[in-house]
Amino acid sequence: MAKKESQSPKPDNVSQLPTRCVAEGCSKKSSRLSFCPEHFQWFKEGLINKEGSRPSDFDKKYQAFQSRHKSAA
Ligand SMILES: [Zn+2]
Numbered sequence: 786m787a788k789k790e791s792q793s794p795k796p797d798n799v800s801q802l803p804t805r806c807v808a809e810g811c812s813k814k815s816s817r818l819s820f821c822p823e824h825f826q827w828f829k830e831g832l833i834n835k836e837g838s839r840p841s842d843f844d845k846k847y848q849a850f851q852s853r854h855k856s857a858a
Contacts, residue, residue: 808824808833826854
């Protein structure tokens with residue numbers, strides 16, 4: 786609530802848009818923001834930040850994520 790968004794929060798070096806998912810160890814094509822569909826989901830779930838980096842408690846979050854999204858692979 787207290788946070789104000791500046792008009793252009795993007796850095797200036799956006800001319801080179803990544804075409805691949807920025808998540809660590811992923812080389813899939815990005816489709817949303819800079820993520821592949823799978824990692825976009827991760828981002829939405831808070832598993833990774835927008836740079837694709839994992840938080841220190843990633844393992845815990847990932848396990849919670851998996852238990853929420855159990856699916857037959
Ligand atoms: Zn990915």
